[in-house]
Amino acid sequence: MTDPTLPEPHLEAHHHAAPMMPAATGPLVGLRVLDLTHALAGPYGSLLLADLGADVIKVEPPTGELVRFAGPFTRDDQERVYGSRYASRNRNKRSIALDLTDDADRETFLQLVETADALVENHRAGVLDRLGVGWEVCQARNPRLVYAAVRGFGDPRTGASPYTEWPAFDPIAQAMGGIVVSTGPDEDNIVRAGPPIGDTVPGLMAALGVVSAILHAQRTGEGQFLDVAMVDAMISVSTESLTQWSYTGRHQRPMGNSVDGNTPFDIYPSADGHCAIAAPTAPQFRLLCDLIGRPELAVDERVRDMRQRVKNRDVMDDAIGSWAARHTNAEIVEILGGHVPVGPVYAPRDWVHDPHVAAREMLVAVEHPHHRPTLQPNCPIKFTATPAGIYRRPATLDEHGPELRAELAERDAKRG
Numbered sequence: 001m002t003d004p005t006l007p008e009p010h011l012e013a014h015h016h017a018a019p020m021m022p023a024a025t026g027p028l029v030g031l032r033v034l035d036l037t038h039a040l041a042g043p044y045g046s047l048l049l050a051d052l053g054a055d056v057i058k059v060e061p062p063t064g065e066l067v068r069f070a071g072p073f074t075r076d077d078q079e080r081v082y083g084s085r086y087a088s089r090n091r092n093k094r095s096i097a098l099d100l101t102d103d104a105d106r107e108t109f110l111q112l113v114e115t116a117d118a119l120v121e122n123h124r125a126g127v128l129d130r131l132g133v134g135w136e137v138c139q140a141r142n143p144r145l146v147y148a149a150v151r152g153f154g155d156p157r158t159g160a161s162p163y164t165e166w167p168a169f170d171p172i173a174q175a176m177g178g179i180v181v182s183t184g185p186d187e188d189n190i191v192r193a194g195p196p197i198g199d200t201v202p203g204l205m206a207a208l209g210v211v212s213a214i215l216h217a218q219r220t221g222e223g224q225f226l227d228v229a230m231v232d233a234m235i236s237v238s239t240e241s242l243t244q245w246s247y248t249g250r251h252q253r254p255m256g257n258s259v260d261g262n263t264p265f266d267i268y269p270s271a272d273g274h275c276a277i278a279a280p281t282a283p284q285f286r287l288l289c290d291l292i293g294r295p296e297l298a299v300d301e302r303v304r305d306m307r308q309r310v311k312n313r314d315v316m317d318d319a320i321g322s323w324a325a326r327h328t329n330a331e332i333v334e335i336l337g338g339h340v341p342v343g344p345v346y347a348p349r350d351w352v353h354d355p356h357v358a359a360r361e362m363l364v365a366v367e368h369p370h371h372r373p374t375l376q377p378n379c380p381i382k383f384t385a386t387p388a389g390i391y392r393r394p395a396t397l398d399e400h401g402p403e404l405r406a407e408l409a410e411r412d413a414k415r416g
Contacts, residue, residue, distance in 0.1 A: 032054065032116045033046060036121040041198075041206075045148070049211075052388045060097050067086050070085050071084070087366070091393060096405075119138060119145060147223070150203060153229050153230075174234055182253065202230045270327060277324070291335055362377055363375050
């Protein structure tokens with residue numbers, strides 16, 4: 001039971017996290033990306049570029065983007081200049097507010113286009129074209145520009161889907177992209193994946209596309225348009241299910257925490273939670289049997305090889321499940337760790353004190369102008385020469401508008 005006299009863990013967690021970096025030092029330092037994104041898919045892609053050091057300029061309408069003022073907020077935040085959803089997707093970015101229906105603001109935006117290496121947006125097809133800032137207009141102002149779009153069903157420029165005009169969010173992408181049909185306890189109880197991979201994976205792929213196209217532009221001077229359809233990204237992630245169906249006529253079926261064709265390869269209830277245990281190879285299986293005190297299983301005819309183990313999955317589930325249920329997660333990891341693949345089921349609170357997470361500095365205490373620091377995951381890509389990470393908290397709306405306009409004025413003055 002939680003001691004009511006002690007602070008709630010999430011209020012103190014920032015004391016155990018790595019500090020923010022003083023400045024951008026990632027491998028993309030020197031590149032500039034304009035960010036006309038909202039919600040999650042687009043902001044996540046530009047976030048990765050920002051974490052890697054690019055100067056990402058978030059262009060928002062004067063009222064702020066879609067989720068800027070959506071909660072939740074911390075208890076002590078009275079100003080509410082942005083909530084947790086916005087914060088998690090928009091660190092390391094500068095903000096400028098521009099009304100793209102206004103001629104002067106539109107021109108300011110196009111001047112920023114002239115200074116940029118790339119632009120990322122995730123509006124429905126045609127929205128920015130109607131505002132006069134679509135790909136063709138931007139390319140005319142900057143032929144080296146890489147223009148990346150993340151849309152539910154792609155853009156007509158790269159393949160005109162009959163669903164181009166349909167709006168889409170994570171559940172639609174997961175459903176149509178093959179994730180939902182293979183996720184859940186069984187075929188009658190399918191579910192979407194918990195993390196919104198229908199948004200984040202397309203954003204990740206868009207970031208890779210941007211970096212690839214920038215390399216091409218640096219070699220040739222030629223910018224280009226690229227897009228990632230959210231549904232296409234999910235189809236790509238479902239490659240094993242597609243290949244299995246193509247070979248056998250059978251797609252990957254939902255099996256809960258198990259894996260089709262493999263056992264032990266599951267998540268088992270423990271004395272104080274759940275723990276993942278996997279031993280797919282013969283040596284790992286024999287070692288697992290020894291470590292859990294069941295060496296006879298290694299020579300049991302019912303589970304002597306993988307085919308028999310899958311056929312008699314109940315024997316494996318009973319043996320490993322009953323053993324795991326008698327031990328805590330810590331005990332299971334102590335016995336199996338380093339010998340067979342094992343890992344406790346973690347929630348965010350468990351990351352705070354995990355030695356791997358600490359050694360890799362995967363949690364960062366991110367500053368806020370009006371309340372305590374809060375945690376965000378650090379960049380998972382580690383570089384020796386150009387370390388990437390979090391160096392700028394999420395911006396208040398138009399926080400960097402004056403300095404960006406000053407930069408444009410200085411550029412115009414140098415042109416003479």
